[in-house]
Amino acid sequence: MSKTVLLATEKPFSAAARDEVVAIIKQAGYTAKVLESYKGKGPLLEAIADADAAIIRSDIVDQEVLDAAKNLKLVVRAGAGYDNIDCAAAKAKGVAAMNTPGQNANAVAELVFGMMVYLARGKFNGKTGGELRGKTLGLHAFGAVSRAVATIAKGFGMTVFAYDPFVKPEAIKEAGAEPVGSVEELYKRSQYVSLHIPATAETKNSIGKKLLSLLPKGGVLINTARKEVINEAELLEVFAERADIKYLSDIAPSDATAAVIKEKFDARVYVTPQKMGAQTEEANVNAGLAAARQIVGFFERGEKNFIVNP
Ligand code: 3PG
Numbered sequence: 001m002s003k004t005v006l007l008a009t010e011k012p013f014s015a016a017a018r019d020e021v022v023a024i025i026k027q028a029g030y031t032a033k034v035l036e037s038y039k040g041k042g043p044l045l046e047a048i049a050d051a052d053a054a055i056i057r058s059d060i061v062d063q064e065v066l067d068a069a070k071n072l073k074l075v076v077r078a079g080a081g082y083d084n085i086d087c088a089a090a091k092a093k094g095v096a097a098m099n100t101p102g103q104n105a106n107a108v109a110e111l112v113f114g115m116m117v118y119l120a121r122g123k124f125n126g127k128t129g130g131e132l133r134g135k136t137l138g139l140h141a142f143g144a145v146s147r148a149v150a151t152i153a154k155g156f157g158m159t160v161f162a163y164d165p166f167v168k169p170e171a172i173k174e175a176g177a178e179p180v181g182s183v184e185e186l187y188k189r190s191q192y193v194s195l196h197i198p199a200t201a202e203t204k205n206s207i208g209k210k211l212l213s214l215l216p217k218g219g220v221l222i223n224t225a226r227k228e229v230i231n232e233a234e235l236l237e238v239f240a241e242r243a244d245i246k247y248l249s250d251i252a253p254s255d256a257t258a259a260v261i262k263e264k265f266d267a268r269v270y271v272t273p274q275k276m277g278a279q280t281e282e283a284n285v286n287a288g289l290a291a292a293r294q295i296v297g298f299f300e301r302g303e304k305n306f307i308v309n310p
Helices: 015-027 042-047 063-068 087-092 105-120 144-156 169-174 183-189 232-241 255-268 281-301
Strands: 004-009 031-036 053-056 074-077 096-099 136-140 159-163 192-195 220-223 246-249 269-271
Touching: 004 015, 004 042, 004 281, 015 031, 015 281, 031 042, 042 063, 053 281, 063 087, 074 281, 087 096, 096 281, 105 144, 105 220, 105 246, 105 269, 105 281, 136 144, 136 183, 144 159, 159 183, 232 255, 246 255, 255 269
Parallel strands: 004 031, 004 053, 053 074, 074 096, 136 159, 136 192, 192 220, 220 246, 246 269
Antiparallel strands: none
């Protein structure tokens, strides 16, 4: 029987990327269903009911969604972080979960620099600002996005450090960054620290006072990773204690934290109005098409690359 593949994107891909995803699904002889810009969980529960596979972005796939999906065998997160999928619940139901690592890395990396330049130039306020050249940049974790950031940072003339206990120092060196021995050393030596850690039980709330206090004078924390990794109460504490620390984020903090920032620290913070890291035409095409191809490979050739809940 023909398979049904659902593309469920609360934050839609570009029209061109969506159409190419649909074309790949149809070429495989499958039925393509598209659910875009939906509000609330209801439409997803309905749309996923008869799907054999689903492509999602930050859309939440929890127990309720999995229970509603009667035929689901595979869910592919078109992107890197899969903390929005309940991987254990999926595994228990025999549903494989995959991501598409690296496909939107350049888009996120470019945004890191867009935000850094914006802040260094006083949010384009016309006054004398600073440059990135000659500054130190610390990469907290060294996956695909960090590698892209390291490459671009070289062009800016920055000195790049990286800390990742799961990546061999030689591999970090090969990718153009200087490995440091501890996370504390990374924060001590870096005028800019860019977060590239996933949101896991270990990393949630892990970026707080202990690390932020180590930043050198004028230190800037950049978050294009996840909101959950920040200890927001401690971030505010550090802001209150040190008038020199700044924060750039592609993920809005909680409403309560955002209100304090707006009232007290607005000049030292920039948060994108909506999560923008992967919102480029190129990243939409890269991640969307990779996801569609992985689904076809899984069903037609039994390909299991990129499964994250083995
Ligand atoms: C990722 O994990 O790939 C990024 O956070 C992108 O998320 P998005 O697809 O929701 O923009």
